Amino acid sequence: MFERIWRGSLAPLAAAVAAIVISSIALLISGNNPIDAFREMWQTIDSTESVVLIINRAVPYYIAGVAVAIGFKMNLFNIGSNGQYILAALIAGWAGAEVSLPPPIHVAFVFLVAITVGGTWALIAAVLNVTRNVNVVISTIMLNYIAFGLVAFLLNEFLADDETAGLVKNTKQMPSSAQIPSLNRLIEILGFNLAPGVQLYGFLPFAILLGVGYYVLLNRSRFGYDLKMSGLNPDAARSAGVNPKKMVLITLFMSGAVAGMIGLPFLLADPNFQKYGDAFPVTIGFTGLGLALLGRNSPVGIAAAAIVWATIERATQRLAPIGIPQEIGRILQGSFLLVAVIAYEVVRRRNDAAVAAAAATATAKLHREPPPSSTPMAGAPA
Amino acid sequence: MTATIDSTASDVREPGAESTWRKARWMPLAVALGAMAILSLTRLLADNDDLTSSGTFGVALRVAAPIGLAGLSGLVAERSGTINIGLDGMMVMGTIFAGWWGWQYGPWMALLGGIIGGMAGGMVMSLATTTFGVNHIVAGVAINIIAPGTARFMAGELFTDVQGGSITTSPGNTGAIGAFTVPFLSGGDLFGWTSPDILGWLEDRGWFLIADVAALAKGLTTAVSWDVVLTIAIFFGIAYLLWHTPLGLRLRSAGERPAAADSLGVSVHTMRHIGMGLSGALAGMGGAVLVLFANRYQENQVAGRGFLGLATMIFGNWMPLGTAAGAGLFGYAQGITLRTNPGDLVSALILAAGISLLVMSIWMVVERRWQTMGFMSVFTAVTFWAFFAASEPNNQLVFVTPYVVTLIAVSVGAQRLRPPAEEGIPWFKGMQ
Numbered sequence: 001m002f003e004r005i006w007r008g009s010l011a012p013l014a015a016a017v018a019a020i021v022i023s024s025i026a027l028l029i030s031g032n033n034p035i036d037a038f039r040e041m042w043q044t045i046d047s048t049e050s051v052v053l054i055i056n057r058a059v060p061y062y063i064a065g066v067a068v069a070i071g072f073k074m075n076l077f078n079i080g081s082n083g084q085y086i087l088a089a090l091i092a093g094w095a096g097a098e099v100s101l102p103p104p105i106h107v108a109f110v111f112l113v114a115i116t117v118g119g120t121w122a123l124i125a126a127v128l129n130v131t132r133n134v135n136v137v138i139s140t141i142m143l144n145y146i147a148f149g150l151v152a153f154l155l156n157e158f159l160a161d162d163e164t165a166g167l168v169k170n171t172k173q174m175p176s177s178a179q180i181p182s183l184n185r186l187i188e189i190l191g192f193n194l195a196p197g198v199q200l201y202g203f204l205p206f207a208i209l210l211g212v213g214y215y216v217l218l219n220r221s222r223f224g225y226d227l228k229m230s231g232l233n234p235d236a237a238r239s240a241g242v243n244p245k246k247m248v249l250i251t252l253f254m255s256g257a258v259a260g261m262i263g264l265p266f267l268l269a270d271p272n273f274q275k276y277g278d279a280f281p282v283t284i285g286f287t288g289l290g291l292a293l294l295g296r297n298s299p300v301g302i303a304a305a306a307i308v309w310a311t312i313e314r315a316t317q318r319l320a321p322i323g324i325p326q327e328i329g330r331i332l333q334g335s336f337l338l339v340a341v342i343a344y345e346v347v348r349r350r351n352d353a354a355v356a357a358a359a360a361t362a363t364a365k366l367h368r369e370p371p372p373s374s375t376p377m378a379g380a381p382a
Numbered sequence: 383m384t385a386t387i388d389s390t391a392s393d394v395r396e397p398g399a400e401s402t403w404r405k406a407r408w409m410p411l412a413v414a415l416g417a418m419a420i421l422s423l424t425r426l427l428a429d430n431d432d433l434t435s436s437g438t439f440g441v442a443l444r445v446a447a448p449i450g451l452a453g454l455s456g457l458v459a460e461r462s463g464t465i466n467i468g469l470d471g472m473m474v475m476g477t478i479f480a481g482w483w484g485w486q487y488g489p490w491m492a493l494l495g496g497i498i499g500g501m502a503g504g505m506v507m508s509l510a511t512t513t514f515g516v517n518h519i520v521a522g523v524a525i526n527i528i529a530p531g532t533a534r535f536m537a538g539e540l541f542t543d544v545q546g547g548s549i550t551t552s553p554g555n556t557g558a559i560g561a562f563t564v565p566f567l568s569g570g571d572l573f574g575w576t577s578p579d580i581l582g583w584l585e586d587r588g589w590f591l592i593a594d595v596a597a598l599a600k601g602l603t604t605a606v607s608w609d610v611v612l613t614i615a616i617f618f619g620i621a622y623l624l625w626h627t628p629l630g631l632r633l634r635s636a637g638e639r640p641a642a643a644d645s646l647g648v649s650v651h652t653m654r655h656i657g658m659g660l661s662g663a664l665a666g667m668g669g670a671v672l673v674l675f676a677n678r679y680q681e682n683q684v685a686g687r688g689f690l691g692l693a694t695m696i697f698g699n700w701m702p703l704g705t706a707a708g709a710g711l712f713g714y715a716q717g718i719t720l721r722t723n724p725g726d727l728v729s730a731l732i733l734a735a736g737i738s739l740l741v742m743s744i745w746m747v748v749e750r751r752w753q754t755m756g757f758m759s760v761f762t763a764v765t766f767w768a769f770f771a772a773s774e775p776n777n778q779l780v781f782v783t784p785y786v787v788t789l790i791a792v793s794v795g796a797q798r799l800r801p802p803a804e805e806g807i808p809w810f811k812g813m814q
Contacts, residue, residue: 030539077519079467131753132793137467137519138696139792141689142785149782290527293520325538327549330531338510338524345516 011347012294012304015340022335023328030325037324041315048192050314052200057310058303059207060265060281064288065295065302066214067259071136072297073218074231074251080125080140081259082285083147088118089263090151090171093276094159096267097172106177107268111261118260119253121147126252130245136252148282155276170277180206180269201269210258211299218299227251259285290337296344309333410707415591417738422594424734432721433730434594436568436585439601441720444675446713447613448473451668452691453698453705454620455500455661460700461624462657463637463650464511465806467522469665470688471529472503476669478533481552481679482540484670489559493609493670500666501659503529508658512651515808526688534681541679552679559674562611564603609671616664621702633657637802640809650809665691693788699799712784719781729769735783736765754794761790 024034044050064081071078078084092114101109125143128134161172180202187200194200218224229237230247238244262284266273273280291309295301316329418434425433432438452469459466466472479499484492503525510521534549541547546554563570569579581603584596624630635643636653644650665688672683690712697711698704718731739762746755792799 026535030535079519079523128789128793132757134789134792135696138693139789142693142789142792145686145689145785146782146789149785153782286527289523293523325535327531327535327538330528331535334524334528334531338506338521338528341516341520341524342510342514345510345514349515 008301011343012340015336015343018339019332019336022339023332026331027324027328032324036322037319037328040319040322040324044318045311045315048187049195049198052187052194052198054307054310054314055204056199056201056265056270057313058306059201059203060262060284061287061291061306061309062207062303063210063258063265064262064284065291065306066210066288066299067255067262067285068288069292069295069297069302070214070227070258071251071255072231072292074227074247075234076248076251076255077137078122078125078140078252078255078259079137079289080122080143080147080285081255081262081288082283083140083144084118084121084256084259085262085285086151086280086282087121087147088114088260089267089280090155090159090276091117092260092263093174093267094171096174096178097161097275100175101177103177103179106175107180110174110178110268111264114260114264114267115257116260119257122252122256122259123249126249129252130248136248144285159276161275168278171275174267174274178268179271179274182269199271201265203265203269206261207265210261211303215299223250259288262288290333294337294340308336410704414707416741418594418598419591420734420738420741422591424730424737425594426590428726428730428733430726430730431588433718433734434597436582436597436600436604438718438721439598439714440604440606442710442714442717443602444607444610444713445717445720446709447610448668448671448675449687449690449694449712449716450617450706450709451613451664451671452688453694453709454617454691454702455664455668455688456692456695457698457700457702457705458620458624458633458657458664459504459661460695460802460805461637462633462661463640463654463802463805463807463809464508464658464661465518465522466504466507466658466661466665467519467692468503468507468525468529469522469661469691470684470686471522471525471527472500472507472662472665473669473672473684473688474529474533475499475503475662476666477673477679477683478536478669479666480670480673481555482536484555484673485541485547485552485678486556488557489555489609489674492555492673493559493612493667496666496668496670496673497663498666500669501663503666504658504660504662505655507662508655511808512654512658515810517808518806530682537679537681550681552673554678555674558677559608561605561607563605568600568604570603607674609674613667613671616667617702617706620664624702629656634802636809637805640804640807641813644811650811654809690784693785696799696801697788697791700801708788711787715783715787716781731783732765732769736762736769739765757790757793761786 020038027034027037045054064085067081068078092110095113096106096110099106099109121143122140125134125136125139128139129136155169155171159171160169163172182199182202183204184194184199187194218228226237226242226247229240230242230244234244237247263276263280266280267276287309291302291305294305294308295303312329312332316326319326319328421434425431452473455469455472456466459469476496476499480492480496483495507521507525510516510524511518537552538549541552542549544553565572565577567581569577569582571577581596581600585593585600587593624634632643632648633653633656635648636650636657640650643653668687668691669684672687673679676683691709694705694708694712697708698706715731739758743755743758743762746758
């Protein structure tokens, strides 16, 4: 168990060290002191408020990561999660403000709308893939931009609240029955005190549930087994009776449905939003792609990645006053991601080679033949 | 995709294949003329000369150049075996370097800076994909996340404390790159003497189709910025390189059949590194062309043009001429929004799109291709809905047009598209 955790975290740790080195070099080149920068970053995150803010920020990132991870597991690259979620957030935000329902049902209604819209938008790519053999990467990229245009069009023409004057366009504010209460009580019970105005948004339990659901689906269900098999070896999956077209349709729908939830923490739990509008964050889907890569598509890994991402963003927020560019955070994130992706691949190839060699030796013993001198695929990258 | 190759091969052996082949060869020209006829018709119906004026085509060319370079960048990468989703990030690297060098050393150095910045991005990605065998989509996504961050960091360091600059914009290029007008055709100067403007005269007549074709030719030959001239030259250069030189053959073999290339002594890894370096350079130059157009670096200047470039490449079936045509189409759709009084133009354009979709749907009925017809009718309905639903003509819908066109083109033509056979598969010595 501990052995597994240790081996799994070796590559990310190496990537973290490399990212710190690369950012330090960038800071040195730009004439700043890296030690000052990292000390300030640590002091920024070293408080209960910071931890709460980091968790709030990490929740939508986490959902975004899980959304694309579902597709990644089957080698379906759903680059379009961004379009799926902004369209879902717009329509769910509008629909949520149009109806009046009792609190839990209202929240469930907004969930349902978001999931349906996100899933349906992803389904376009799935249908094009299944019927017309269109590459999913290509169609989801196109659908991203179509969604951007469509959202702007729908918001401007039909869904914006007429009450808001001027250039700012928003959907109507959702009533309080569509709000998930904050978890501040829980924090107080745990014995921490929060500064006034700081809230731990109530969406966290839903995100945790989503992670558990993803884990169960993947590792404890027939569908999850089919999904992983289709990703690892499509031919074997087909021979075993898995219908590849059906898998594409279901998987992309689920990926899109989860992507549809990315905007919900803002709509349902963040008192600063409760509506879709010009200020709504619109690039979290892209961030999710990186987080799924960083977390290797595992629910725990993506959670860790989302927290690291949010921590870096929080930590760099107070760098500007002491004269250090805040954008160093982007360099940290980017170099961390790139080195981690390379490190995972190197580790994976090493393991594959070791497994292949062990299998070759075992087979050779079985047949009482000398082991082959080398196996294809065993060559480590040059 | 092997099925596609087999079916084309058997087509060629069939009797009468000669004529189908000839038909296929003239198809693009026929389609282009048909499209022009529809535009001309819409121009007369909507009484809007700007729809096919030389000015509109000129802007379209200017806007198409960076998209075309991005498409060419993707083409070179994929022909040599790497799927380059990261070229959008490489364009971003191109813009920041071009903004920096353009401000420091002038427009030509901006072009060079963009090329170097993009090439750096391409080499980093190639290190991951070729040397370490990282999945190409994964590495590309990583590059797209890193590049904007790096650009913002650099912009903060370079431009913030400078007059006219900020973290989102460079202070502006020193000097302009200049433009070129072809003499006789479009009235360019020849040793200080102004030659007659033949195409302009034809355009002013306003005859159906003839005036529009003349306007197109005039738009492509009037006041063309030197970086755009260079872009056109590069299109021919890359086509020559890939299909008429030994290096080009080796590059393509690394994308089609790396094991075979390796068995003939070609270093697949070297070829893929070269392909990615070249791809990054082209994407970076695309970024630089954007900087030269705006005369400065601006944050988010690329705005997904890298992905649009990928779309043109697929639209063009991984061929330079097709890519150029795709870029021209998208350049036109984007360029029209930059004209004065774009609102009327936009609604006219949507009308034109609706008419052409309708024509194609009817054609599909004649050909009895019902599934395609179904897709077409849906798109036709959406287009006409957009035309009538918008209370006032809406730029957002035109912004969307290129992507919808690509999606239609890909969903109608996916069976006929033929990407390089083994692109996107990491390759190591000893693999089959």
